[in-house]
Amino acid sequence: MSNLKYLTGFGNEFASEDPRCPGALPEGQNNPQVCPYGLYAEQLSGSAFTCSRQTNKRSWLYRILPSVCHKPFASMEQGYLTHNWDEVDPEPNQLRWMPFIVPKSSEKKVDFVMGLNTLCGAGDVRSRNGIAVHIYTCNISMTDKCFYNSDGDFLIVPQLGKLLITTEFGKMMVEPNEICVIQQGMCFKVDVFGETRGYILEVFGAHFELPDLGPIGANGLANPRDFLVPVACYEDYKAPSGYTLVNKYQGKLFAAQQGFSPFNVVAWHGNYTPYKYNLKNFMVINCVAFDHADPSIFTVVTAKSTRPGVAIADFVIFPPRWGVANHTFRPPYYHRNCMSEFMGLIKGHYEAKEQGFQPGGGSLHSIMTPHGPDADCFEKASTADLQPERVAEGTMAFMFESSFSMAVTKWGLETCNRLDKNYQKCWEPLKSHFNPNWKSSTK
Numbered sequence: 157m158s159n160l161k162y163l164t165g166f167g168n169e170f171a172s173e174d175p176r177c178p179g180a181l182p183e184g185q186n187n188p189q190v191c192p193y194g195l196y197a198e199q200l201s202g203s204a205f206t207c208s209r210q211t212n213k214r215s216w217l218y219r220i221l222p223s224v225c226h227k228p229f230a231s232m233e234q235g236y237l238t239h240n241w242d243e244v245d246p247e248p249n250q251l252r253w254m255p256f257i258v259p260k261s262s263e264k265k266v267d268f269v270m271g272l273n274t275l276c277g278a279g280d281v282r283s284r285n286g287i288a289v290h291i292y293t294c295n296i297s298m299t300d301k302c303f304y305n306s307d308g309d310f311l312i313v314p315q316l317g318k319l320l321i322t323t324e325f326g327k328m329m330v331e332p333n334e335i336c337v338i339q340q341g342m343c344f345k346v347d348v349f350g351e352t353r354g355y356i357l358e359v360f361g362a363h364f365e366l367p368d369l370g371p372i373g374a375n376g377l378a379n380p381r382d383f384l385v386p387v388a389c390y391e392d393y394k395a396p397s398g399y400t401l402v403n404k405y406q407g408k409l410f411a412a413q414q415g416f417s418p419f420n421v422v423a424w425h426g427n428y429t430p431y432k433y434n435l436k437n438f439m440v441i442n443c444v445a446f447d448h449a450d451p452s453i454f455t456v457v458t459a460k461s462t463r464p465g466v467a468i469a470d471f472v473i474f475p476p477r478w479g480v481a482n483h484t485f486r487p488p489y490y491h492r493n494c495m496s497e498f499m500g501l502i503k504g505h506y507e508a509k510e511q512g513f514q515p516g517g518g519s520l521h522s523i524m525t526p527h528g529p530d531a532d533c534f535e536k537a538s539t540a541d542l543q544p545e546r547v548a549e550g551t552m553a554f555m556f557e558s559s560f561s562m563a564v565t566k567w568g569l570e571t572c573n574r575l576d577k578n579y580q581k582c583w584e585p586l587k588s589h590f591n592p593n594w595k596s597s598t599k
C-alpha cells in the first residue's frame with residue numbers, strides 16, 4: 157500500500173478523478189442537472205461561505221450516494237474521550253507521563269476511535285474556540301466503521317505503528333515521523349498493523365496553516381510542495397451488516413447506521429482536503445552565531461486565534477540540526493511562558509531531558525509553570541567545549557504550544573496511571589553557582 161499516489165501542495169485548488177471513471181468531474185460547473193456517471197454532487201464547507209478568498213475552504217465531492225443517506229444518530233460509549241475540563245481540580249505542576257500503554261489485542265481489541273483518550277484541553281466546541289490533546293492507543297483496524305469530527309480538526313502524530321487512513325478524498329499511509337491533518341467533517345477510517353500509538357492535537361474553530369516566513373523569505377520551514385493530498389479512490393461497497401458512522405459532536409460520540417461505504421467518492425475538487433507531511437522535509441533554521449532562538453522557528457503549522465500573532469495552537473518540532481552557537485548555553489533556556497506547552501517524543505530523546513522523557517510519553521508545562529533543562533543537562537552544557545555538533549540526531553520531539561490554559565483530564569491524572577511522580581526531582585540537584593566576587597577571569 158506504500159505505492160499510494162498523492163497530489164502535492166498546501167491548500168491548493170486540487171482536482172482528482174478515480175482513473176476507473178474518466179470524466180467524472182463535471183466540466184465548467186459544480187452542479188450539472190445530471191452529474192457524469194449518475195453521481196451525486198455534495199459540497200463540504202470548511203469555512204463560512206462568506207470568508208475572504210484567502211481563507212475560504214470548500215470541496216466538491218461527486219459520490220455514489222450522498223452523505224445524508226444514514227439512519228438517525230444515537231449516543232454511544234466513548235471510553236476516555238472527553239471535553240469535560242472540570243473532571244478534576246486544576247493542576248499547575250510540571251507533569252510528565254511515561255509511555256502510554258497500548259492494550260494487547262489478545263486482552264482487549266481496540267480500534268482508533270475507541271482508543272481515543274483525552275489528556276488535556278480547554279475551550280469550547282460550541283463557541284468554536286479551543287483545543288484538546290488526545291492520546292490514541294489501538295490494536296485493530298476499523299471494519300465497516302468510519303468517523304467524522306463535527307467539532308474540529310485532528311492533527312495526528314503517529315508514534316508507534318503506521319496508519320492507513322481511508323478518507324472520502326482517497327487513502328494516505330502515515331508513518332511515525334510523518335503527520336497528517338484530517339479537517340472538520342471529513343469522514344475517515346484507520347487501518348493499523350499491530351500495536352499503535354500516537355498523539356492528536358485537536359483544534360476547534362480554526363484550520364492549520366503554514367506560518368508566515370517574514371524576514372526568512374520565500375522558502376523554508378515546511379515548504380508547501382512537501383504536503384501530500386490523497387487521490388480519489390471510490391469503493392462501491394454494501395456492508396453486509398451495515399456500516400457504522402461515528403460522529404464526534406459537541407464532545408460526545410454518536411453512531412448511525414447506513415447500508416453502504418461512505419468512501420464512495422468517485423471524483424472531487426477543491427481546497428479543503430486531508431493532507432500529510434513528512435517531518436524529514438522540514439527546512440530547519442537555527443542560530444549560527446550566539447544565543448538560543450525561540451522554538452517558534454520550528455513551527456510546522458499553526459492554527460491562529462483571532463488575536464494577531466497568537467495561536468490557538470502551534471505544532472512545533474525539534475528536528476536533527478547543527479548546534480554551532482558560540483559562548484552560548486545551547487539547550488533550551490529556563491522558561492516561564494504565557495502559553496501552555498505539551499511535548500511528545502516520536503523517537504530518540506530530547507536534548508533538555510536525556511533521561512525520563514521517553515518515546516510515546518509526554519510532558520505538560522502549563523501557563524507560567526517554570527521548566528527547563530534537568531540538572532544533568534545544565535551541568536554538561538555549561539561546561540561543554542563549544543564545537544559545532546549535531547543536535548537531536550535520530551530523534552524527533554515535538555510540542556503543541558497553545559494560548560489556552562489547559563485542564564488535565566481524570567484519565568491523564570489518574571486513570572492512565574502513567575504520571576511520573578518523580579518528574580520534579582530532575583531539577584532538585586541544581587545548585588547555586590552564585591559567586592558575589594565573580595570576575596570574568598574566575599569563570
Ligand SMILES: O=C(O)Cc1cc(O)ccc1O
Nearest residue numbers: 450451487488489491497508
Ligand atoms: O520547554 C521546552 O523544552 C520547549 C522549548 C524549547 C526551546 O528550545 C526553547 C523554549 C522552549 O519552551
Ligand SMILES: [Fe+2]
Nearest residue numbers: 491497521527
Ligand atoms: Fe518551554
